[in-house]
Structures are given as structure tokens and as C-alpha cells.
Amino acid sequence: MMFFVLLLEMADLFVNIVQYVQNEVAFALIAQSMLLYLPKCVSWALPIATLFSVSYTLGTMYANNELIVVFGSGISLASFVTPLLLLSLALSFGFFAFDDNVVIPSIAAKKALTKSMLKTGEPVGSADVTILGENRRVVWSIRYYDRKNLMMTGVTLVERDSDGHFISRVNAQSAVWTGELWRFTGVRRFFWKDGDLSDSSYGTWEDAVFAEPPESFKGGGKPVDEMRIADAASHVAFLERAGLPRAAQTAEYYRRYAFALTPLIVTLLSASIVGRFKKNVLLMSLLISLIGATLYYVAQMVSMLLAKNESIAPAAGAFAPLVIFVVLIAVFYKARPA
Numbered sequence: 001m002m003f004f005v006l007l008l009e010m011a012d013l014f015v016n017i018v019q020y021v022q023n024e025v026a027f028a029l030i031a032q033s034m035l036l037y038l039p040k041c042v043s044w045a046l047p048i049a050t051l052f053s054v055s056y057t058l059g060t061m062y063a064n065n066e067l068i069v070v071f072g073s074g075i076s077l078a079s080f081v082t083p084l085l086l087l088s089l090a091l092s093f094g095f096f097a098f099d100d101n102v103v104i105p106s107i108a109a110k111k112a113l114t115k116s117m118l119k120t121g122e123p124v125g126s127a128d129v130t131i132l133g134e135n136r137r138v139v140w141s142i143r144y145y146d147r148k149n150l151m152m153t154g155v156t157l158v159e160r161d162s163d164g165h166f167i168s169r170v171n172a173q174s175a176v177w178t179g180e181l182w183r184f185t186g187v188r189r190f191f192w193k194d195g196d197l198s199d200s201s202y203g204t205w206e207d208a209v210f211a212e213p214p215e216s217f218k219g220g221g222k223p224v225d226e227m228r229i230a231d232a233a234s235h236v237a238f239l240e241r242a243g244l245p246r247a248a249q250t251a252e253y254y255r256r257y258a259f260a261l262t263p264l265i266v267t268l269l270s271a272s273i274v275g276r277f278k279k280n281v282l283l284m285s286l287l288i289s290l291i292g293a294t295l296y297y298v299a300q301m302v303s304m305l306l307a308k309n310e311s312i313a314p315a316a317g318a319f320a321p322l323v324i325f326v327v328l329i330a331v332f333y334k335a336r337p338a
Contacts, residue, residue, distance in 0.1 A: 001042075001049035008041040009034055016118070025117045033117065036110035039103045046095055051266035051293050052286065054084060058274045059285035067274070078333075081271040088267035096260035100229045108226060128223065128248065130239065133212050137161065141244040145217050150177035152217075155184065156244055157210060167191070170210070181211035224252040232256070247314055251307035254318030258300070265325055266293050272333045296325050 013034065020030055058081075061067050070080055129142040129152075143154025157170040173186030187202040224232045232253045239246035269292045273285055299321035307317020 001045050001053075004045035004049055005038070005041045008044055009037060012037055012041075016114070019118050023118055029113070029117055033110055033113050036106045036113060039098070039106045040110075043095070043099050043103045046091065047262040047266055048293065050088060050091065050263045051270060051289055054088075054267050054270040055273075055285045055289040058270060062274055062285075077271065077274060081267075084267055084271065085264065088264040091263040092261050095263060096257070099256070099260065104226065104228055126217070129217055130235075130244065131212075131216055133216075138210065138212070139244060140212060140217070141239070142217065147214070147217075150214050151175065152182075158244065159209065170205075172205075177214055178206070181206055181208055184210075224249045225256070229253075229256060247310045248308040250314035251304055251317040254315050255300075255304060258318040258322050261322060262296075265296060265322060265329075268326070268329045269293065269296075272329045292325075296321060299324065 013030070058067075061070075067080075071077070125144055125146045125148075127144050129140070129145045131140050132138070133140065137160050139158040139160070141156040141158075142152045145152045151174065153174045155170070155172040155175050157172075159167040159169070161167055168189060168191035170184065170190075171188045172184035175182045175184045177183075183204060183206045184202075185204050187205040188199060189202070189205070190197060190199045192198070224235065227235060232249075236246055236250050236253050239249060266289070270285070270289045273288050273292075303312065303317045303320050305317075306312045307314050312320070
């Protein structure tokens with residue numbers, strides 16, 4: 001595990017080392033940045049370290065014929081690896097708590113420190129910005145906000161009365177600040193008319209109700225994966241209550257739970273391939289385990305992309321790879337030679 005942590009720390013250092021030198025950053029600040037990055041490196045390294053440790057241990061025992069004694073005594077592979085599975089399950093719970101209580105705050109502090117050291121300033125834009133208007137009657141959901149040009153794209157607005165009841169909804173492809181209000185383009189507006197819900201489309205459209213100043217959007221756009229789990233749950237619940245698009249945020253929220261189970265998945269994967277090779281046992285066990293883990297990560301990336309594009313449900317995007325691999329591992333285990 002220390003090897004993978006060191007590898008990740010060195011990668012981060014070498015990516016920024018030229019900028020550190022150009023900005024004459026003190027060694028103490030660089031060391032502080034690396035220290036703040038350490039929890040994130042541990043978080044990334046734990047699953048792969050678990051994979052290699054289990055594969056190496058079981059592969060070595062099989063290569064040295066030590067497992068023959070175990071199986072000859074009537075102990076099945078499932079019973080033999082049960083302590084490893086329980087340990088992996090405990091690691092998964094600890095991994096989740098560690099990520100929520102240590103990794104999230106430390107990585108936020110590292111980003112702030114890096115921004116200060118490299119003098120990068122504020123980013124030009126923000127993605128997935130959601131705010132309440134000044135009078136708390138208009139909910140703004142923006143896919144991307146350009147601070148420099150005062151433009152926004154992928155805009156959804158929900159207007160409510162003082163009791164929180166729906167008045168209107170505006171979907172717009174983009175909007176630009178005129179100096180007094182926002183001018184929207186590619187607009188479709190839903191509203192009540194004579195007790196019925198009606199809709200209208202406009203090429204360009206503007207209304208004094210939607211004159212939220214650009215400064216209101218400056219602090220928005222914090223990704224769900226940078227929030228504590230309780231804050232992320234509150235944010236997703238708010239989007240649901242407001243009737244705003246929430247597929248990407250909900251999928252990322254569920255992924256936090258699914259990703260925490262990665263140590264358990266890689267342990268199951270490593271255990272399922274024990275005894276499948278007659279030559280180069282240790283090398284092949286490590287190789288196949290690594291390939292399987294890579295496929296798991298790729299499957300998770302693809303499913304999350306589909307979930308964020310609303311092609312599949314958010315829960316499916318987060319948990320489908322986990323369920324699929326558990327089924328495949330079970331089939332792989334049942335098909336192993338006696």
C-alpha cells in the first residue's frame with residue numbers, strides 16, 4: 001500500500017513541480033500540500049493494495065502447495081477465505097467513514113492551498129450550479145456558468161410563490177447578462193393559465209423576475225463528490241423538492257456508497273481465481289486479478305456516464321457494475337475445478 005501511496009504522491013508532485021519552481025513556492029508549503037493529499041492517496045490505494053495483498057497471499061499458498069493441506073482437511077475455499085471477506089467488509093465500512101470525515105476536508109484544504117501557491121485565482125466558470133434566488137422564490141439550476149463573459153448554458157428555473165407552490169418553470173439553452181437582467185435563448189416555459197398547465201416556446205425571452213445578479217452565482221457549483229455525505233444527501237433532496245434535474249448529482253451520491261465496497265469486490269475476485277492455473281500460479285493470479293479490477297473500474301465509469309446522461313437510473317449507474325461483478329464472481333467460483 002505504501003508503494004501505491006508514494007506513486008500517487010510523486011505523480012501529483014511532478015505534475016505541479018514546474019509551476020512550484022516558477023512561483024518560487026517554499027519547500028514547507030509543498031510538503032504541507034503533499035501531506036494534505038495523503039488521505040486521498042490512501043483512499044485510492046486501498047482497493048488496489050487489497051487486491052494485490054489477497055492475490056499474493058492466496059497465490060503464494062497455492063504455489064507452495066499449502067492450500068492442498070487446507071482442502072485435504074475438508075475446509076472449503078469459501079470457509080477458508082471467510083475471515084478475509086469479513087476483514088474486507090470492515091475495511092469497506094472504515095473506507096467510507098475515512099473518505100467522508102478525512103478525505104473530503106483534506107482535499108478541499110489542498111485545493112485551496114494549491115490555488116494560493118500557484119496563484120491560479122478563481123476558475124473562469126462553474127459546472128452544475130444550483131442556488132435559491134434572493135427572495136427564495138426562484139430556484140436556478142445551471143449546467144455551466146461562465147463568470148468572465150456572464151453567460152450560462154443548460155438553464156432551468158423554477159418560480160414559486162411565498163408558500164412554495166409552483167408558478168412557472170423555464171428551460172433555456174443559454175442566457176446572457178444584459179446589465180439589468182438575464183436574456184434567455186432557446187426557451188420553453190411552463191406556467192398555469194386558467195387552471196391548466198400551459199407551455200410556450202421563444203427564441204429569446206426575458207423577464208424582470210429573473211434578474212438575479214451575477215455575483216449570486218460566484219460561489220455555486222461545488223460537486224457532490226466534494227461534499228460530506230450528509231451535505232450531499234441534503235443537496236440531492238433539495239433538487240428533488242425543487243423539481244430540478246438531479247441525475248448526475250444523485251448518481252454521484254450513490255457512487256460514494258458503491259465505491260466504498262470496492263475492497264470487498266476485489267477480495268472476492270482474488271479468491272475466486274485461486275487454483276485455476278497450473279503454471280506461473282502467482283504471476284497469473286496477480287495478472288488476472290488486476291485485469292478483473294480494471295474491467296470493474298471501466299464498467300463503473302461507463303455506467304456512471306450513462307446515469308449522468310439519464311440513459312439509466314442513477315442507482316443503476318452506481319450499483320450495476322457491483323451487482324454484475326458479484327454475479328460473475330459467483331459463476332466463476334462455481335465453475336472452478338474441484
